[in-house]
Amino acid sequence: MGRKAVVLLSGGLDSSCLTYRMIAHRWSLLAVSANYGQRHKREVEAALAIATRLEIEWLPIDLSSVGSHLEGNALTGQAALPQKDYSQESLAVTVVPLRNALFLTAASAIALARGYETVAIGVHGGDHPVYPDCRAGFITAYQAMVDAFTEGRKLEIQAPFLHQQKSDIVAVGARLGVPFELTWSCYAGGEIHCGLCSTCRERREAFRLAGVPDPTQYAA
Amino acid sequence: MGRKAVVLLSGGLDSSCLTYRMIAHRWSLLAVSANYGQRHKREVEAALAIATRLEIEWLPIDLSSVGSHLEGNALTGQAALPQKDYSQESLAVTVVPLRNALFLTAASAIALARGYETVAIGVHGGDHPVYPDCRAGFITAYQAMVDAFTEGRKLEIQAPFLHQQKSDIVAVGARLGVPFELTWSCYAGGEIHCGLCSTCRERREAFRLAGVPDPTQYAA
Numbered sequence: 001m002g003r004k005a006v007v008l009l010s011g012g013l014d015s016s017c018l019t020y021r022m023i024a025h026r027w028s029l030l031a032v033s034a035n036y037g038q039r040h041k042r043e044v045e046a047a048l049a050i051a052t053r054l055e056i057e058w059l060p061i062d063l064s065s066v067g068s069h070l071e072g073n074a075l076t077g078q079a080a081l082p083q084k085d086y087s088q089e090s091l092a093v094t095v096v097p098l099r100n101a102l103f104l105t106a107a108s109a110i111a112l113a114r115g116y117e118t119v120a121i122g123v124h125g126g127d128h129p130v131y132p133d134c135r136a137g138f139i140t141a142y143q144a145m146v147d148a149f150t151e152g153r154k155l156e157i158q159a160p161f162l163h164q165q166k167s168d169i170v171a172v173g174a175r176l177g178v179p180f181e182l183t184w185s186c187y188a189g190g191e192i193h194c195g196l197c198s199t200c201r202e203r204r205e206a207f208r209l210a211g212v213p214d215p216t217q218y219a220a
Numbered sequence: 221m222g223r224k225a226v227v228l229l230s231g232g233l234d235s236s237c238l239t240y241r242m243i244a245h246r247w248s249l250l251a252v253s254a255n256y257g258q259r260h261k262r263e264v265e266a267a268l269a270i271a272t273r274l275e276i277e278w279l280p281i282d283l284s285s286v287g288s289h290l291e292g293n294a295l296t297g298q299a300a301l302p303q304k305d306y307s308q309e310s311l312a313v314t315v316v317p318l319r320n321a322l323f324l325t326a327a328s329a330i331a332l333a334r335g336y337e338t339v340a341i342g343v344h345g346g347d348h349p350v351y352p353d354c355r356a357g358f359i360t361a362y363q364a365m366v367d368a369f370t371e372g373r374k375l376e377i378q379a380p381f382l383h384q385q386k387s388d389i390v391a392v393g394a395r396l397g398v399p400f401e402l403t404w405s406c407y408a409g410g411e412i413h414c415g416l417c418s419t420c421r422e423r424r425e426a427f428r429l430a431g432v433p434d435p436t437q438y439a440a
Contacts, residue, residue, distance in 0.1 A: 062285035069279060070333040077333075097332035098369055101325045104317055107285045112317035113290040113297075132369045140318045141361075141368035148361035149318055149352050 011046030037067030040189035167209035231266030257287030261411035387429035
């Protein structure tokens with residue numbers, strides 16, 4: 001029995017590779033996955049599939065009541081997903097306010113209640129330009145907020161992919177035998193990956209750059 | 221129409237007085253109240269009663285899925301409420317991990333989604349010894365975390381009672397005509413206030429110190 005951590009497992013590529021990486025490093029894991037009313041709720045099923053494959057404890061949490069009040073973005077609100085223009089301005093509509101803060105706070109509270117000393121999150125460098133809560137400054141500030149609660153460093157936030165690109169993560173996952181076909185990235189939330197939204201595009205590109213065969217079926 | 225703020229309204233004495241104070245200062249308010257699986261869910265009805273009396277918009281949010289995993293404390297778990305020993309060690313069982321962080325993050329996300337620039341919370345000096353997330357250091361660290369997300373001070377966390385005692389808050393509330401009989405403090409969550417738990421004891425004492433008649437019916 002190694003050290004214990006709560007891992008935020010969305011069911012996407014990054015958090016699935018993170019989970020496999022931590023298992024390889026002999027962590028004992030509790031995976032937490034959030035339904036926050038996202039259009040692509042399907043990712044929660046992917047998270048369950050990964051947790052089941054790894055035989056780790058899995059806790060789904062329901063934040064949909066909060067998500068239902070977060071209008072104006074394309075994931076929990078009615079705004080359209082960008083499918084052609086991937087500029088930062090265009091992708092801003094996919095930012096859910098404080099999403100990682102919500103996930104991290106719920107995961108940290110559960111970790112503290114259970115006496116775990118680590119929470120891990122799969123944020124990475126490729127997300128930095130568009131998503132402020134995927135950057136080092138945010139993770140550092142979040143850690144400081146938890147430290148203020150625990151009065152010292154009693155819970156550590158780990159983000160081992162923080163300075164890596166998505167293609168590096170795919171390479172790590174390939175080495176560890178991550179069942180990529182079980183993971184889900186697409187924001188559109190259809191039956192198969194749309195192939196057009198920003199996260200499908202990034203997924204595809206990451207496999208290509210890593211030189212890893214992409215088992216994903218894309219609609220376009 | 222004044223400035224707009226999201227106010228965390230638990231239905232207790234402090235947040236109800238805060239809400240009345242902000243209305244007196246001509247804020248336009250959206251009150252957010254959380255069900256987090258607390259034993260004293262009855263406070264959410266109190267929050268609705270206050271919001272209704274003030275004719276302000278009210279949003280209940282459901283965090284009970286997170287709360288259900290926070291074992292080990294007396295509010296969301298099975299631990300017994302202290303009814304005689306009010307030492308800090310004894311009261312530690314009433315600390316829900318990162319409770320104010322959860323409330324503030326949900327309220328802040330909703331504020332950002334709606335373009336509000338302020339979130340207000342009724343933490344006060346009387347809570348400082350036992351509850352780390354009621355202290356200035358925590359509020360400052362929380363603000364810094366939000367600033368990291370918004371890349372600058374775009375959402376301000378206000379905690380005007382931070383350095384006041386509960387009796388000062390009762391005095392403010394009395395001047396503003398807060399309907400104290402509608403508010404709910406008791407952690408035990410019975411039909412009337414138990415009069416024995418730490419928050420009942422503090423409520424009673426605050427009225428006494430403020431020299432304000434206490435309309436609360438206590439069982440003991």
